Amino acid sequence: MIAPIESAADGRVNRRLLRVLGEHGLLRDLFGGEPGAPPTDAAALRLCLLREALSQVSGEAETALALQGLGSYPILQSGSRELTNRWIPRVIAGEAVAAFALSEPDAGSDAAALSLRAEREGDGWRLHGEKIWISNAPDADIYTVFARTTPGARARGVTAFAVPGDSAGLSGRHLDLLSPHPIGHVFFEGVRVGPDAVLGEVDAGFAVAMRTLDLFRPSVGAFAVGMAQAALDATVAHVRSRHVHGAPLAGQQAVAHRIADMATQLEAARLLVYAAAAAYDAGEETGRQTRRSAMAKLYATEVAQDIVDGCVQLHGARALQRGHLLEHLYRDVRSLRIYEGASEIQRTIIARALIGKDASR
Numbered sequence: 001m002i003a004p005i006e007s008a009a010d011g012r013v014n015r016r017l018l019r020v021l022g023e024h025g026l027l028r029d030l031f032g033g034e035p036g037a038p039p040t041d042a043a044a045l046r047l048c049l050l051r052e053a054l055s056q057v058s059g060e061a062e063t064a065l066a067l068q069g070l071g072s073y074p075i076l077q078s079g080s081r082e083l084t085n086r087w088i089p090r091v092i093a094g095e096a097v098a099a100f101a102l103s104e105p106d107a108g109s110d111a112a113a114l115s116l117r118a119e120r121e122g123d124g125w126r127l128h129g130e131k132i133w134i135s136n137a138p139d140a141d142i143y144t145v146f147a148r149t150t151p152g153a154r155a156r157g158v159t160a161f162a163v164p165g166d167s168a169g170l171s172g173r174h175l176d177l178l179s180p181h182p183i184g185h186v187f188f189e190g191v192r193v194g195p196d197a198v199l200g201e202v203d204a205g206f207a208v209a210m211r212t213l214d215l216f217r218p219s220v221g222a223f224a225v226g227m228a229q230a231a232l233d234a235t236v237a238h239v240r241s242r243h244v245h246g247a248p249l250a251g252q253q254a255v256a257h258r259i260a261d262m263a264t265q266l267e268a269a270r271l272l273v274y275a276a277a278a279a280y281d282a283g284e285e286t287g288r289q290t291r292r293s294a295m296a297k298l299y300a301t302e303v304a305q306d307i308v309d310g311c312v313q314l315h316g317a318r319a320l321q322r323g324h325l326l327e328h329l330y331r332d333v334r335s336l337r338i339y340e341g342a343s344e345i346q347r348t349i350i351a352r353a354l355i356g357k358d359a360s361r
Helices: 015-023 043-055 059-078 081-092 205-241 253-281 286-320 325-337 343-355
Strands: 098-101 117-121 124-135 142-148 158-164 170-174 183-193
Touching: 015 059, 043 059, 043 205, 043 253, 059 081, 059 098, 059 124, 059 142, 059 158, 059 205, 059 325, 098 124, 117 142, 124 142, 124 158, 142 205, 158 183, 158 205, 205 253, 205 286, 205 325, 253 286, 286 325, 286 343
Parallel strands: 098 142
Antiparallel strands: 117 124, 124 183, 142 158, 170 183
């Protein structure tokens, strides 16, 4: 019911696909529980299972589901009852598109350096600045936006806001990427937000962002595992049926050993992802969980790219033909090592957790 749906033109938000995901209950299953209520159990495990399974059927459907969760989870986690009741049921139904707006032109990996300003005006704020590399932008109906409310305070001066996409002063443009993806550049020109738009506490928005990323980073690993599994399955079938010098390609020891190595890497990545998800659901201490999430995201995405590349090599030139499964996976897998924290940032997170933040001094 999902794979045959026509892809959105030019990588824009596929609203028809979102409605189908909603009709089949997949968006509801993203966190479990009742619409507007906090997750009741196994949120991370459920998210990882959904992302791994969907990625083997439709990468576009997987991405659409994950982005709905990423954009709406801060509202579910930290929003008022009024906000959750207004937006979460619509997100679950696939009727409202959600976005997570953290990155900026000069604050990508160093999210604490963000400069989008929230200036006090009466009991609310005016937002001035821009966000970039924002998934589902500029088409989102609701944005979780992280803005600076206290200058010079880095992570301690950031506040999270829920900002409707039709707010006056909010505009944006789509960005064209190597692999079509709903992503854009968003501009805030005096966008008004009231006190009811605050997610959590004023100046405590960085914690909202990190709790969300701790949940979603292992699931990026699950996405990577699913893509690598699809590539490996296709390659096993190919080397069994492809004959070279009168014998199946699988009979060559170099090929068979490459397959064995890739399968072992894939299983190790899968175990690391689900260990991190289980630890999150068990309520593991935040610092340890952040480290586990970073390890899962780092290893699974790096391994997935290696596996997809190896599968392309074993397929030969046909894998580079437009429309081939491997050609699609080869383009799509690359971004996983960048978004939600590049591999280099994951290594920094892990090292700081093990060695200490000031070890280089």
